[in-house]
Amino acid sequence: MALFSCNRCGNCCTSLGRLIRIERRLSSREFSCVFALGRGRFTARLDPGATGLPSAPGTCLFLAPAQSDSEGCGTTCTIYQNRPEVCRQFKCVTLVITDPSGAVAGRVKGRRSFEGRDAALHEIWMREVTPIIDENDQQWAEKVKNVLTPHGYHAEPLV
Numbered sequence: 001m002a003l004f005s006c007n008r009c010g011n012c013c014t015s016l017g018r019l020i021r022i023e024r025r026l027s028s029r030e031f032s033c034v035f036a037l038g039r040g041r042f043t044a045r046l047d048p049g050a051t052g053l054p055s056a057p058g059t060c061l062f063l064a065p066a067q068s069d070s071e072g073c074g075t076t077c078t079i080y081q082n083r084p085e086v087c088r089q090f091k092c093v094t095l096v097i098t099d100p101s102g103a104v105a106g107r108v109k110g111r112r113s114f115e116g117r118d119a120a121l122h123e124i125w126m127r128e129v130t131p132i133i134d135e136n137d138q139q140w141a142e143k144v145k146n147v148l149t150p151h152g153y154h155a156e157p158l159v
């Protein structure tokens with residue numbers, strides 16, 4: 001299994017909307033917050049270098065434009081070092097599929113959403129992978145791997 005590597009693009013933060021609410025400001029850099037899903041509470045502390053709270057409609061309150069190109073694809077989490085557990089566990093890509101040459105042919109985003117431009121892989125996915133029903137994600141990924149291997153594809157789960 002390969003390790004998931006967050007490139008801090010901010011897509012998860014923008015697609016999830018405003019799920020973090022600030023209940024009160026504890027200091028200029030600390031906030032008592034509640035996470036709308038599950039109503040979990042946490043203290044958000046701005047990371048070193050973060051300057052204030054950004055304001056982008058429909059996104060997480062702590063998502064800001066990146067300060068430099070080294071931070072990812074245009075955005076950065078201003079509380080990344082102490083973000084809530086739900087954010088730490090979120091993986092936008094859970095499986096990477098490569099073709100026989102080793103080039104990335106597709107990805108599984110979220111739990112089981114396929115994304116890819118390889119027409120042959122898409123056809124195999126629709127015909128042979130979509131019918132796989134397994135609640136256990138690890139077992140499902142193993143079955144997907146077994147389906148794709150005879151076709152020359154390699155599926156690598158990300159942890």
